[in-house]
Amino acid sequence: IMSIPSSASHSGKTPSGTQSVERAFAVLTAVATAHSSGTTLPALTQVVGLHRTTTYRLLKCLLRLGAVRVDVESTRYFLGPLALELGVSARQQLRLNELLAPVLTRIAEATGDTVFLVVRDGLESVCTDRRLGDYPVKTLIVDVGTRRPLGIGAASLAMLQVMTDKELKEIARANAGQFQSFGTTAAAVLKKARAAAKVGYVSAVVPGVEGVHAVALPIIDSQGKPFAALAVAAIEQRMSQSRQGELLRTIRSEVSRAERLLIKADIQAA
Structure with missing residues (x-):
C-alpha cells in the first residue's frame, strides 16, 4: 500500500x-x-x-x-515509461545489494577493513553498500548513497580501467566540469585509469581523506561491461605493498563469485 x-x-x-x-x-x-x-x-x-x-x-x-x-x-x-524504468532500476539495485551482501561481509571479516560496493549509473558511480571490518580505526570515506562522477574514487577508477580508450575519453570529456570540484582534471583521471589498466587493479590514496588508502577491482557483467566495483579502504599503515597484494587476492576471489552470481541473476550494467 x-x-x-x-x-x-x-x-x-x-x-x-x-x-x-x-x-x-x-x-x-x-x-x-x-x-x-x-x-x-x-x-x-x-x-x-x-x-x-x-x-x-x-x-x-x-x-x-x-x-x-x-x-x-x-x-x-x-x-509512464520513465516511472517504470526507475522502478526496474530500483529493483535491480535492491537485488544486487541482496546478492552481494555475503560477498561484502566475507571481505570485511577476512580483512578487518571497510569494504565498499560501488555501482555505475551512467556517467556517475554510486556507493550502494558498505561493510565495516573489526579493525578499531574505521575508514568511512563515503556513505551509502553517495554519488560522484565516474572516475572519482578507487572503485570508480576500477570500472574505467576495463573500458576502451574511446569510452574513457567520452566519459572524461563529459565529466570534465565536475572533476574540477574534486580537485582533478579529465587528463589526470585518464592517466590514472590507463595506469590501472596496465596493472589490472587500482591502488590509490583517498582524495580529501588524509592517511587513507584504497584498493579496488571491477565487477564485469555477462556482456563484458564494468557493472560495479569492490573497494577496500584502510589507514596507510595497513597498506604496505605485501598487504595490498593479500587484499587484492581476497577481493579478486570474491569478484569471481560476484560475477557468477550476476550472470545467474541476469543483472547487467546500466
Whole structure:
C-alpha cells in the first residue's frame, strides 16, 4: 500500500520549488496507487487535495517527462515509461545489494577493513553498500548513497580501467566540469585509469581523506561491461605493498563469485 504525501494548501499562491516537487510526487504517487485501472483528473484532484488547475498543470509536466501517460479514449492516467524504468532500476539495485551482501561481509571479516560496493549509473558511480571490518580505526570515506562522477574514487577508477580508450575519453570529456570540484582534471583521471589498466587493479590514496588508502577491482557483467566495483579502504599503515597484494587476492576471489552470481541473476550494467 502506498501512502500519499500530504499536499500543500489550497491557496492560489505560487508554490516554492520544494513545494512544487512535493506536489508533483503526490500526484505521481496517486497515479501509481491506481495504476492497474488508471485514474482520472477529478479523482486525482480529490486524493491529493489540490485545485483542479494545479493538478492538471502538474500532470502536464509529468506527461511531458514520461512519468505518466494518458489513455486518450478513457482519459485515465497511468504510470509512464520513465516511472517504470526507475522502478526496474530500483529493483535491480535492491537485488544486487541482496546478492552481494555475503560477498561484502566475507571481505570485511577476512580483512578487518571497510569494504565498499560501488555501482555505475551512467556517467556517475554510486556507493550502494558498505561493510565495516573489526579493525578499531574505521575508514568511512563515503556513505551509502553517495554519488560522484565516474572516475572519482578507487572503485570508480576500477570500472574505467576495463573500458576502451574511446569510452574513457567520452566519459572524461563529459565529466570534465565536475572533476574540477574534486580537485582533478579529465587528463589526470585518464592517466590514472590507463595506469590501472596496465596493472589490472587500482591502488590509490583517498582524495580529501588524509592517511587513507584504497584498493579496488571491477565487477564485469555477462556482456563484458564494468557493472560495479569492490573497494577496500584502510589507514596507510595497513597498506604496505605485501598487504595490498593479500587484499587484492581476497577481493579478486570474491569478484569471481560476484560475477557468477550476476550472470545467474541476469543483472547487467546500466
